[in-house]
Amino acid sequence: MPTTNKPLDVIVIGGGVNGVGIALDAAGRGLNVLLCESHDLASATSSSSSKLIHGGLRYLEQYEFCLVKKALAERELLLNNAPHIMWPLRFRLPHQPHLRPSWMLRIGLFLYDNLAKRQRLAGSNSINFSANSPLVSELTQGFEYSDGWVDDARLVVLCAMAAKQQGADIKPRTRCIKARRQQDLWQVTLQDTQTGAISHYQTRVLVNAAGPWASSIFNDVIAMPAPKALRLVKGSHIVVPRLHDEPHAYILQNSDQRIVFVIPYEGEFSLIGTTDIDYVGDPALVAIDEQEQTYLCQVANEHFKKKISAHDIVWSYSGVRPLIEEHASAQPQQESSQQAQHVTRDYTFHLDTKDGAPLLSVFGGKLTTYRLLAEAGVNAISPFFSHIKHPWTQTAILPGGHFRDHQHLQSELCQDYPWLPQHMVARFVRSYGTLCHHFLYGAHQLTDLGIDFGGGLYQKEVDYLVQAEWAYHSEDILWRRSKLGLVLNDEQQQQLQHYLTQRRS
Numbered sequence: 016m017p018t019t020n021k022p023l024d025v026i027v028i029g030g031g032v033n034g035v036g037i038a039l040d041a042a043g044r045g046l047n048v049l050l051c052e053s054h055d056l057a058s059a060t061s062s063s064s065s066k067l068i069h070g071g072l073r074y075l076e077q078y079e080f081c082l083v084k085k086a087l088a089e090r091e092l093l094l095n096n097a098p099h100i101m102w103p104l105r106f107r108l109p110h111q112p113h114l115r116p117s118w119m120l121r122i123g124l125f126l127y128d129n130l131a132k133r134q135r136l137a138g139s140n141s142i143n144f145s146a147n148s149p150l151v152s153e154l155t156q157g158f159e160y161s162d163g164w165v166d167d168a169r170l171v172v173l174c175a176m177a178a179k180q181q182g183a184d185i186k187p188r189t190r191c192i193k194a195r196r197q198q199d200l201w202q203v204t205l206q207d208t209q210t211g212a213i214s215h216y217q218t219r220v221l222v223n224a225a226g227p228w229a230s231s232i233f234n235d236v237i238a239m240p241a242p243k244a245l246r247l248v249k250g251s252h253i254v255v256p257r258l259h260d261e262p263h264a265y266i267l268q269n270s271d272q273r274i275v276f277v278i279p280y281e282g283e284f285s286l287i288g289t290t291d292i293d294y295v296g297d298p299a300l301v302a303i304d305e306q307e308q309t310y311l312c313q314v315a316n317e318h319f320k321k322k323i324s325a326h327d328i329v330w331s332y333s334g335v336r337p338l339i340e341e342h343a344s345a346q347p348q349q350e351s352s353q354q355a356q357h358v359t360r361d362y363t364f365h366l367d368t369k370d371g372a373p374l375l376s377v378f379g380g381k382l383t384t385y386r387l388l389a390e391a392g393v394n395a396i397s398p399f400f401s402h403i404k405h406p407w408t409q410t411a412i413l414p415g416g417h418f419r420d421h422q423h424l425q426s427e428l429c430q431d432y433p434w435l436p437q438h439m440v441a442r443f444v445r446s447y448g449t450l451c452h453h454f455l456y457g458a459h460q461l462t463d464l465g466i467d468f469g470g471g472l473y474q475k476e477v478d479y480l481v482q483a484e485w486a487y488h489s490e491d492i493l494w495r496r497s498k499l500g501l502v503l504n505d506e507q508q509q510q511l512q513h514y515l516t517q518r519r520s
């Protein structure tokens with residue numbers, strides 16, 4: 016039963032984007048940080064998003080100007096700090112007069128262009144869709160505007176790596192099972208979810224960044240009443256063979272006033288989502304249902320020439336948005352008349368210091384605002400540390416992101432490793448940036464990369480992911496460190512799992 020005697024400064028519960036963001040910010044400000052995550056990093060909401068770095072055009076309708084402004088300002092900053100896993104994405108918005116009127120869309124887009132300073136992202140404009148457009152012939156006019164794309168799960172892993180570089184102890188597959196205040200310290204019990212081993216720590220500050228579990232942590236781990244209710248809202252996405260060959264994403268306005276994105280995905284596919292359905296139950300068990308599949312196919316079919324049905328779905332995923340229930344007591348899942356899509360996407364903190372050692376709880380949030388949230392969270396606990404440094408993450412480049420642009424890095428890799436197939440070079444640039452040298456360096460031909468698992472995945476990359484990026488199970492590699500699960504067949508996936516199991520023994 017190992018116990019560390021020297022108290023830590025901060026223990027963060029939760030290895031989603033908000034938890035790793037806080038761990039990174041705090042470690043870089045000189046605090047002694049440990050982060051625990053029950054499963055793999057990004058195994059919950061932070062790998063189940065629409066993967067957009069965006070202000071959220073539709074939130075303007077809900078008068079969420081502050082949220083949209085801060086998210087818009089953050090877009091360009093994030094694009095600079097992680098150029099490998101994030102890039103600008105142009106959106107097309109077909110206009111249908113019976114839905115939102117065009118004057119409203121123009122005002123919305125004007126605000127979207129101007130609420131925050133833009134340097135890299137182009138502004139909006141109107142467009143006409145020609146007969147060659149992938150859209151049905153009734154859709155002839157619309158608008159274009161810019162937002163950003165992010166590989167959400169890799170963002171989490173890269174933040175965790177950066178936090179480790181700053182000295183944080185990152186512990187995936189480690190559940191926080193108990194935390195109790197004893198005067199100025201928290202006594203925290205962690206359990207290794209693979210071996211069952213228990214360890215005990217002391218910390219000055221406890222951070223609850225458990226996403227959809229942020230409320231239940233109070234009952235199950237801390238034994239205190241939750242200060243805020245979370246409304247759990249399920250959002251699902253489907254992946255189908257690509258609906259069009261253009262680089263643009265489409266934002267579709269459905270007749271129920273909901274928005275559905277159709278986004279180019281992993282070269283061969285389109286990502287279509289999302290739904291917004293109240294969810295009751297264990298967030299870990301969330302899954303798409305038949306109704307959602309039908310809904311997403313139907314919205315796509317109403318807009319695109321190429322028709323799809325549930326049979327075309329090659330993959331789907333669902334996540335639970337932990338949204339702050341306004342005007343509600345701390346009774347999760349209670350009945351609410353507010354439509355799920357209208358509940359705020361902004362975050363709030365709850366800092367509890369009244370009985371001794373501080374507890375900071377994070378409620379809500381968006382991928383796009385994770386860095387701001389982390390900075391604000393660490394600012395909130397900074398009065399408890401005399402030695403804490405100033406905020407620093409605004410211009411901090413995430414691991415692998417020190418390069419000029421995708422094209423430049425791609426040419427460099429082609430020069431350094433001329434034997435690498437183009438599809439692998441392209442994937443390495445957008446997943447690893449310069450980190451790929453860690454597993455490519457010293458190789459002179461493909462066979463130097465070891466076992467071929469298929470789809471361009473070789474042993475050297477797998478070994479790197481295990482050693483440097485905390486990969487453990489095949490799904491950590493196939494669905495979070497990459498999306499090669501879309502490419503490898505069952506036999507290849509089993510071979511990878513077999514290799515990982517053997518490697519550990």
Ligand SMILES: Cc1cc2nc3c(=O)[nH]c(=O)nc-3n(C[C@H](O)[C@H](O)[C@H](O)COP(=O)(O)OP(=O)(O)OC[C@H]3O[C@@H](n4cnc5c(N)ncnc54)[C@H](O)[C@@H]3O)c2cc1C
Pocket residue numbers: 028029030031032033034051052053054055056057058059060061062063064065066067068069189190191192224225226227228232236249250251289333334335336379380381382383384
């Ligand atoms: C469908 C959908 C689409 C979205 N699209 C976008 C988008 O396009 N752009 C955008 O900006 N935002 C988007 N979001 C929002 C964004 O994904 C979330 O705000 C964000 O991922 C929440 O991160 P988190 O760290 O709070 O939670 P999570 O990622 O869920 O992380 C919480 C972690 O805590 C862990 N945990 C729980 N209990 C314990 C315990 N006892 N011990 C240890 N670990 C524990 C869990 O295993 C989990 O991994 C979307 C969300 C959804 C659901």
